[in-house]
Amino acid sequence: GGFIFTRCTLLQPVRDPIERIIRKGSCISIDIPPITLTPARTAAERQLIGEEGEVEEDGWLIASSQSTSEYDGVSGGQAVEGQGTMTALRRYHVETGVIEFYNEPVREYRAARVLGEGYDGRLHPVPAEVAPRQGRYRNPEEMAIAAQIASEVNRAREWLYSYHSQNAPADQSEDIEKKYLRRFYLEARSGEWVLDENNRWLRVR
Secondary structure, three states: OOOOOOOOOOOOOOOOHHHHHHHOOOOOOOOOOOOOOOOOOOHHHHHHOOOOOOOOOOOOOOOOOOOOOOEOOOOOOEOOOOOOHHHHHHHHHHHHHHHHHOHHHHHHHHHOOOEEEEOOOOEEEOOOOOOOOOHHHHOHHHHHHHHHHHHHHHHHHHHHHHHHHHHOOHHHHHHHHHHHHHHHHHOOOOOOEEEOOOOOEEEOO
């Protein structure tokens, strides 16, 4: 009988570059920011510190390198630390995420003249007699979705405005109002509808 020769290749598992550096004995320095946990720890927090053995499915953990103090968002400084700082920062990131998540749908509804920015910093449904509905926006279900999105965005905007107002110096209250309430109204695009301070619907030219 004959011989059959085969060529074998030894495969080695691909390791993370950082792991390879550590295994070779190199010295590295890792600066880990302090972690502050809320009194009522979530499952994700317990898992982080080793108290929870079971993995939390679809869990979210919001972390920040500035977790020990609040950013006032206007002057560029740090607000005074206080009880509940971590909770406020978590809520801040959540509400900011809500606005970012609905950014594109809100733009579409504004361009379609379904929603309009108000002088009060809120989104308002544009009355059909002001801007007649067209296409799919005649569908009641579509309008219900638009109303729900407006409600979620308004809630997030109101919380963020309150957050920055409470953490800003008294002499910056007008700047806060312009930055977090008026800017949506002032940044409305051509063709969109806005609700002015006298509750009149105006179309941006």
